[in-house]
Amino acid sequence: MSKKCIGVLTSGGDCPGLNAVIRGVVKSSSQLGYDCIGFLKGYEGLHDPVRYKTLTPQNTTGILNQGGTILGSTNKGRFAATVGVSDRVEIDPELLAGVKVTIDQLGIEGLVCVGGDGSLAIAQQFHEYGIPVVGVPKTIDNDLSSTAFTFGFDSAVECATNALDRLHTTAASHGRIMVLEVMGRHAGWIALHAGIAGGGDVILIPEIPWTWENVCHKILSRESQGKAFTLVVVAEGAALPDGQSVGLERAGAQTQLGGIGQIVAAEIERRLHHETRVCVLGHLQRGGSPTTFDRVLATQYGAHAVRLIVEGKFGEMVCYQPPTVSSVPITEAVNQLRQVDPQSSAVQAAQALGISFGNTHADASPFVAKAERFERNRVPSTADLGQSAVLAFEIANAATADALV
Numbered sequence: 001m002s003k004k005c006i007g008v009l010t011s012g013g014d015c016p017g018l019n020a021v022i023r024g025v026v027k028s029s030s031q032l033g034y035d036c037i038g039f040l041k042g043y044e045g046l047h048d049p050v051r052y053k054t055l056t057p058q059n060t061t062g063i064l065n066q067g068g069t070i071l072g073s074t075n076k077g078r079f080a081a082t083v084g085v086s087d088r089v090e091i092d093p094e095l096l097a098g099v100k101v102t103i104d105q106l107g108i109e110g111l112v113c114v115g116g117d118g119s120l121a122i123a124q125q126f127h128e129y130g131i132p133v134v135g136v137p138k139t140i141d142n143d144l145s146s147t148a149f150t151f152g153f154d155s156a157v158e159c160a161t162n163a164l165d166r167l168h169t170t171a172a173s174h175g176r177i178m179v180l181e182v183m184g185r186h187a188g189w190i191a192l193h194a195g196i197a198g199g200g201d202v203i204l205i206p207e208i209p210w211t212w213e214n215v216c217h218k219i220l221s222r223e224s225q226g227k228a229f230t231l232v233v234v235a236e237g238a239a240l241p242d243g244q245s246v247g248l249e250r251a252g253a254q255t256q257l258g259g260i261g262q263i264v265a266a267e268i269e270r271r272l273h274h275e276t277r278v279c280v281l282g283h284l285q286r287g288g289s290p291t292t293f294d295r296v297l298a299t300q301y302g303a304h305a306v307r308l309i310v311e312g313k314f315g316e317m318v319c320y321q322p323p324t325v326s327s328v329p330i331t332e333a334v335n336q337l338r339q340v341d342p343q344s345s346a347v348q349a350a351q352a353l354g355i356s357f358g359n360t361h362a363d364a365s366p367f368v369a370k371a372e373r374f375e376r377n378r379v380p381s382t383a384d385l386g387q388s389a390v391l392a393f394e395i396a397n398a399a400t401a402d403a404l405v
């Protein structure tokens with residue numbers, strides 16, 4: 001009689017901890033007498049052509065601390081089940097039928113799908129079709145509901161905090177304003193946590209509307225205290241004060257976010273005539289070794305996913321609701337984003353320390369007058385011009401050049 005088998009795949013944007021999950025699945029299923037198969041390039045490896053490799057405790061040794069995924073991944077491939085956040089797109093029934101054949105022919109008892117909201121939406125449609133799946137929540141953005149933490153988030157925060165530590169010293173040396181752009185498509189978790197951990201002075205996130213005036217007031221208020229430098233952390237998904245988000249629109253795909261840091265830096269410099277630099281952290285946040293926290297979380301997620309399969313709890317996603325790792329229906333996790341609550345204790349603590357979210361005046365200091373003077377002198381902002389985000393980016397740069405001559 002052939003052995004029981006479990007399948008695993010990693011889908012969507014990668015992040016630190018994927019290999020730790022794979023190892024957790026392989027080692028814990030092996031203890032229970034299962035064989036394990038890893039499908040290559042996410043869902044793509046499930047059909048036409050079927051591409052997989054056999055995973056064993058031996059060939060997954062030493063991957064716990066490795067970034068990336070030994071199985072490869074695909075973001076928005078043939079199986080994409082959403083456009084944007086939650087608009088459902090039906091997966092081609094021929095693809096679903098093909099996957100079912102693969103699962104049956106390989107004798108797979110359950111398939112562990114490791115991914116973010118888009119990838120788990122695919123898993124949900126597999127479940128509805130009768131393909132036995134369980135989900136594992138992955139994303140550096142930490143924006144999946146029903147779990148306090150997705151793995152990868154802590155590693156990304158560590159990376160962004162480290163960047164702020166480094167920017168802090170150079171900002172202080174030169175008396176400059178430093179703007180750090182971090183990831184966070186719909187949620188400002190990375191910006192919030194790194195901003196607090198790295199001593200940020202201004203944190204701009206998608207959940208809290210902000211104004212240029214408030215940001216500038218905070219910088220001037222610091223100046224009034226003799227602090228010539230300021231650290232600004234901005235999430236890539238934060239909208240500009242006029243509501244526009246910044247990025248490249250791509251036909252048939254989600255907007256590739258990025259560029260708001262440059263706009264924020266240029267506008268601050270133009271308004272305050274204070275030397276400002278920008279650093280875009282980008283995919284550095286997705287690479288490298290997982291933190292200790294992420295290794296522990298990812299290992300638990302892998303082991304718990306196997307447990308769900310053994311117990312026949314298909315259509316469930318593992319989750320962490322401290323102090324317990326348990327599970328919820330995948331639909332619960334993907335139907336709603338988990339964003340930063342502006343009233344949360346973390347935001348309140350940050351505000352108590354004087355960190356600005358750009359939503360209120362820092363204080364009514366004598367520098368208000370100075371800020372108002374800058375405000376009167378300013379040329380029309382990108383917002384006033386009502387340009388597209390990408391064009392706005394260019395205009396902001398040009399405006400900065402003008403302001404400096």
Ligand code: F6P
Pocket residue numbers: 013075116139140141183184185236256257286
């Ligand atoms: O969803 C995770 C994420 O890192 C987002 O923060 C970011 O917008 C996106 O992935 C970038 O994806 P890509 O790898 O396609 O550039």
